[in-house]
Each structure stands twice: as structure tokens, then as C-alpha cells.
Amino acid sequence: MTPKGFNVIEDAAFDVRRIGIGVLGYGFMGKVHSNAYLKIPYSFSAPAAFPDLIAICGRDEARVADAAARMRYRGYYTDWKQMVQDPRIEIIDNVTPDDRHRAPSIAAAQAGKHVICEKPLAMTVRDAAAMRDAVEKAGVKNLCCFNYRFFPAVRLAKDLIEQGALGQIYHFRGRYLQEPGHNPAAPLEDAWYASGTKSGILLGIGSHIIDMARFLLGEILALSGLVRTYNTRRVSRAGQAETVTADEGSVTLVEFASGATGTLESSGVATGHRNQHTWEVNGAQGSLAWDLEDPNHLQVFLDRGPLPEVRGFTNVSVTDPCHPLPTVYLPVGHNAGWEYGHVHALNHFVECVAQDKPVAPFGATFEDGYRCQVIMDGILRSSRTGRRIELKY
């Protein structure tokens, strides 16, 4: 019996398109993407569509069933080949480890699904090209999940650069620093980049700073890179000594098509840094700087202030309704957390599918993922050969 005064909301009362979602993987990113889909209907007052969480997939039945129940999926699969054929699913979201991105993403595109894949798009240029070709051939929408494009402060920076507020751009100076491998005596597994897929720091977090450089300043045409593994022997938790080949850090000089130059640094042994992603852009009439450890603020310097004695950077709180990507249910100054990058990224993709809009230029497509892969490959080749590399996409 319905309690007195209680009004039932029927599903049909929501005149909003539903989009069936299938998520492959329930680890760190499985949780972050599920959280984003769940937040979309109440973070945005008029979402383009409601994500309908049809299924999540994993190989361990007990664990994936538990994840499905806790994250409110209708059910689960233990075989991704079956999930990509589910007719209720329109978007397949691949959040498996880097070396598992290729096959499910291609199969999903071939089954006519729109595809999201976490970064880096693949482990090699060849795999990334095959994935890019598959989504283009199938004519499906695609997103390589470079989530930092979807922080309001980053989007404001892009707007300011495109409006010409900084004038001619000279420099991009970006770095992504973590510390998990700084202690050579710690177990191998602590250095996430050297165990599991052994992707290394360049693919793991260096990819983010490369995408940020391209997003803000445009295409990179040439580079000179230096990549290092400082600790080539580590001992696993089980006491097994292992040779480590995954890179632990890199420094790269880049040349943009615009004539600007940049430095990109990534490290997994930057002692004391938990997750510091920072960049700075310098132009003839101004500069911008951003730090993931203070993600709601953009440091803005414009070289035309009226008072010379207070000339300096302004700390702008990018939380106002006039700013890009307002997170509508948070009032001004109520800072959004790291997870909102994914909320905005996945909402953008859902909107692009629902309204048949292009994912680029704000969302990174598989083409962007492929180009990032070409750059990473160039950095590794440059370091191996000691040569400057002119890139071919």
C-alpha cells in the first residue's frame, strides 16, 4: 500500500531519452565511470539523456556481481564478447588495463556500439591505428578518456587562448609527477607502472600531459625526448627479483605547428608528489597556469592591468555560472572534486550520442588517442637514438 501523502514517480514521467551503457571492468576506472553515469541525472538539470546502466563486465563472477549490485547495474557479464552484442547497449565503455583496450573496442565498433576507451588508447601505434580505423569505418562516436580536458579551469584556459587573450603563444611547460617508485627497496607492485601491464610512466601519465599540450596549443610536429628507468631491479611482494624495463620518467622538448615550443615532464619517482599535474602557458600578452592539486583555480596574468604596483597573477575561482562547464547543482565557490572531470567527459559523450553532435574538439576522439600514441612512440625512439624526431601522423 502507498503511504499517505507519498506521490509515486513513474518511469514514464521522465520524458528523457535513455541510453544503454555497458562498462567493461570494475576496478579504479570502473568505479569512477559508474559514479559519473550515476551523477549525470542529478548534476545536470536538463541532461540530454539518462544513462541506463545495463551491464558491467568482469571475469570474476562473485566480484563483478557484487560491483553490479553496488553500482546499480541491471546485471553483469563475465564475457565481454557477449556484452558487446547486447542490443539494449548503445555505448560500450572500455576501462580495462592498457593492454586489453584493442579487441573489445574494435568488436564493440563492429557491433555498431558507440565506444569509450580509457587512455592511453593502446600500447602501440599499430593497435591505436587499428582502433581508430575501426570506429571510423563503423561510423560510431568515440571518446579516448582524457578527462583533464573537462576541468572547468582547463576549458577556461582553452577559451582564453582561442580568444587571443594571451596574444602570440611562446611556451607550454607541463609536468605530471607521482612518487610510487621512488623507494627502490619497496615491493615491485608499489610501482604500478612497472607491474601488471608494465606500461611505464610515459604511457600511464605522460599521455595526459601530451594530450593537454595538444588540446591547448594544437598539433606537435617534432620532438626530442629523454626517457629513463632508474631502478632496473626490483623485488616483488612474493620475494621474486625482477628486471624492470618500464620507464620511470621522461623529459621532452616539443615543437608545435604554431611555432610555440614546450617541455613535457613525467615521473613516477618524483619523491613527495602524490599526483601533481601542472602546466603553464606563456604568451606575448599574458600567461596561464594550472595545478591539479588546486583544480578549481586558474592562475591568470594579463599584461594590461591599470596598476603597475599590483601587476601579477590573479587566482581565479572557476566555479561561476559564467565559466565553462558549470556543475549546475554546486553554488559558486563550492569546489568540484577530481571525479567531476569524468562526470563532464561522460556527460559530453552521452550528449553527443543523444543529439548526434561531434565529440571533438572538446572531447578527445580515438584520432586524438592515436596521435598521442604517435608522440609517445616518437619520444621513446628519440631517447633510444639520441635524435630529434619529425612526427608523421
Ligand SMILES: NC(=O)c1ccc[n+]([C@@H]2O[C@H](COP(=O)([O-])OP(=O)(O)OC[C@H]3O[C@@H](n4cnc5c(N)ncnc54)[C@H](O)[C@@H]3O)[C@@H](O)[C@H]2O)c1
Ligand atoms: N583517465 C584517468 O584519470 C585514468 C586513471 C587511472 C587509470 N586510467 C586508465 O584506465 C584503465 C583501467 O585502469 P584501472 O586503474 O581502472 O585498472 P584496474 O586494474 O583497477 O581495473 C581494470 C579492470 O579491468 C578488468 N579486466 C581486465 N581484463 C579483463 C577482461 N579480459 N575481461 C573483463 N574484464 C577485464 C579487471 O578485472 C578490472 O576490473 C587503464 O587503461 C588506465 O591507464 C585512467
